[in-house]
Amino acid sequence: MQPLFTALVQGFLLGASLIIAIGAQNAFVLRQGLKRQHVFITAALCTLCDIILILLGVGGLGTLITSIPILSMIATWGGAAFLLFYGFRSFRSVFQNNEGLEMGKAAAVVRVRDTVLAVLAFSLLNPHVYLDTVVLIGSISTHYQGIQRAWFAVGAMCASLSWFFSLAYGAAWLAPLFRRPLAWKILDGLIGCVMWGIAFSLIWSAFPH
Structure with missing residues (x-):
């Protein structure tokens, strides 16, 4: 039982170290939590995306992604375009939004569909997500065998679950x-x-140095 618990804890700590950082996805979750708009859906969908990516990484998809450069290039430019657009919207809000939380919450109700699409974009259009969740967690999971690898994956999933719900509701x-x-x-x-910082870092990484 001790090796299984160790694998679980190590998976949790690795997952937490990768996810607890200022990024586009976390910023969106924080904003949804502050506005109290579709908080559960936002946290649950972010968690579900992470769980799927972790399962794919542990299952061996990380090796496949690193062997096909075109997939990385598509994800890089697609993610950069989305982040530039959303960053522009945020900067525009700086000059247009003159309402506090109570007034803003009543004035701008976001549809569930728009929230779902935004969460999927933030969760899946950032190449860093694949490098961290799929490639890194997937490669480290190879150090575990059989049921230990499963417990390692569960630990990483628990980190995502704990973080997104804590951030959204906190x-x-x-x-x-x-x-x-x-x-x-x-x-x-x-x-x-x-958003723009991440977008420009993606664009910079797309060119040879």
Whole structure:
């Protein structure tokens, strides 16, 4: 039982170290939590995407992705385009949004379909997700055999589950701060910087150095 528990803990710690970082997906989850719009759907879908990617990585897809450069190139440019567009929207909100949390929540209700599409885009259009979740976790999982590998994967999945739901629902603690329009402007500006920073890093990585 001890080796299984060790594999579980190591999987959890690796998954947590990869997912707990300022990124496009986490920024979107935080914003949804602050606005209290489709919070459960957002957290659950992010978790589900991570679980699927972890299963694919442990199952050997990571090796396949690294052996086909065209897949990496498509993901890189597609992800960069999406992040540039969403970053532009965030920067535009800095100059257009003059409402606090209560007014903004009543004025702009996002449809479930739009939320689902946004979550899927943030979860699947970023090549870093595949490098971290599929390739890295997949390659490290090869150090475990049989049932230990399964427990390692479960540990990584538990890290995603814990993080996304904690981030989405924990954002409510910051709600009083975001009743002021200035707080939203700062958050939108930071989100825009994160989106564009990741997008430009993807574009930079696409060119040989």
